[in-house]
Amino acid sequence: QQQVKQSPQSLIVQKGGIPIINCAYENTAFDYFPWYQQFPGKGPALLIAIRPDVSEKKEGRFTISFNKSAKQFSLHIMDSQPGDSATYFCAASMRSGGSNYKLTFGKGTLLTVNP
Amino acid sequence: NAGVTQTPKFQVLKTGQSMTLQCAQDMNHEYMSWYRQDPGMGLRLIHYSVGAGITDQGEVPNGYNVSRSTTEDFPLRLLSAAPSQTSVYFCASSADSAYEQYFGPGTRLTVT
Numbered sequence: 327q328q329q330v331k332q333s334p335q336s337l338i339v340q341k342g343g344i345p346i347i348n349c350a351y352e353n354t355a356f357d358y359f360p361w362y363q364q365f366p367g368k369g370p371a372l373l374i375a376i377r378p379d380v381s382e383k384k385e386g387r388f389t390i391s392f393n394k395s396a397k398q399f400s401l402h403i404m405d406s407q408p409g410d411s412a413t414y415f416c417a418a419s420m421r422s423g424g425s426n427y428k429l430t431f432g433k434g435t436l437l438t439v440n441p
Numbered sequence: 442n443a444g445v446t447q448t449p450k451f452q453v454l455k456t457g458q459s460m461t462l463q464c465a466q467d468m469n470h471e472y473m474s475w476y477r478q479d480p481g482m483g484l485r486l487i488h489y490s491v492g493a494g495i496t497d498q499g500e501v502p503n504g505y506n507v508s509r510s511t512t513e514d515f516p517l518r519l520l521s522a523a524p525s526q527t528s529v530y531f532c533a534s535s536a537d538s539a540y541e542q543y544f545g546p547g548t549r550l551t552v553t
Contacts, residue, residue, distance in 0.1 A: 335481070358540050369445075369531050369544030370484065415483060419540050428499070429474075429542065433483040 329353055330418050332432025339406055340440050347401045347435045349416035354397070356418035361390065361401050362431075364413045373414070374401075406439045413437070442467050445545035447532050453551045454522040462517040462548050464532030472535045473515040474542070477501065477528040484531065490515055522552045 331350045339345045349359075360375035376383045376390045376399065383390045387404040403410055416432040448463045466473065474489035476499075486499030490509040504526060506518040515534075519526060529549050533542040 332483075360540060367546075369533075369546050371544065372541050375540065428486060428489070429540070430486075430500075431476075431484040433481060 329430045330416060330432040332416050332435060334435060335433070336436040336438070338438045338440065341407060343406050343439070345403050345406055345410075345437055345439070347414055347416070347437070348398065349400065349418075349432050350396075350398045351418050352397065353418075353420065355420045356430075358419040359390070359392065359399050360417050360419070360429075361388075362415045362417060364415065364434075366412075370415060403437075406437075408439045408441050411437055411439050444468065445532055445534055445543050447530075447545040447548050449548060450546070451549050453553065454519070455553055456522060456524060458522050460519050460522065462519075462530055462532075462550070464515045464517065464545060465513050466515075466532075466534040466543070467513065468534060468536075468543065469512060470534035470536050470543070471512065472537065472542075473509065474499070474533050475505070475507065475515070475517045476531045476533065478531060478547075479528050487517065487530075519550075524552045526550065527552045 337345050361373045362370035363373040364370040374385045374388050376392050378394050389402040392399045413434045413436050415434045417429050419429045445466045471492045475487040476484040478484050485501045488507040490496045496507050529547050531547050532545045535542045
């Protein structure tokens with residue numbers, strides 16, 4: 327059972343466009359929602375994250391929108407640049423016994439920003 | 442700081458062989474984990490550790506063993522390699538939880 331569903335699988339936009347990547351979850355025990363960015367041949371790196379008591383968080387050109395009632399969250403990239411071309415993963419984390427936490431990833435979105 | 446390091450970068454194994462993927466971090470992080478990344482499958486948690494001497498299974502633990510004798514090192518052992526274990530393996534660490542994880546550069550493993 328996939329706990330975090332991510333869409334679309336791939337996305338192509340022109341430079342300056344605003345790509346939007348969506349994620350949905352079922353388990354209300356999730357309490358932290360990070361996004362990771364991965365360039366080819368590299369490991370993923372934390373991009374931005376949000377907690378469910380916040381509806382929006384901005385860091386530079388990256389914005390997370392969070393809808394707790396719908397159990398959905400999304401990543402928006404303002405004024406996208408060719409250098410933003412990467413694979414983006416949404417994730418969700420929850421406590422798993424005591425102080426242990428597990429991070430569950432979506433399947434990823436391959437973003438291409440054309441010049 | 443080197444961050445999270447993984448060796449080797451590439452490895453080819455024959456079915457049935459065993460090997461150990463190495464992972465080390467120099468950030469004094471308590472939490473370490475291993476993921477595998479397959480096309481269209483995202484990152485799936487294999488095993489994780491919340492501190493030296495403590496390990497637990499993730500989503501896809503079968504065929505893999507781990508141990509954590511020091512804070513710095515978290516090796517992943519493949520007991521008897523199978524073609525289904527062909528994948529890119531990432532090690533990650535974080536200070537105190539699964540939230541903000543720092544990933545290594547990965548090991549690309551091919552099992553023939």
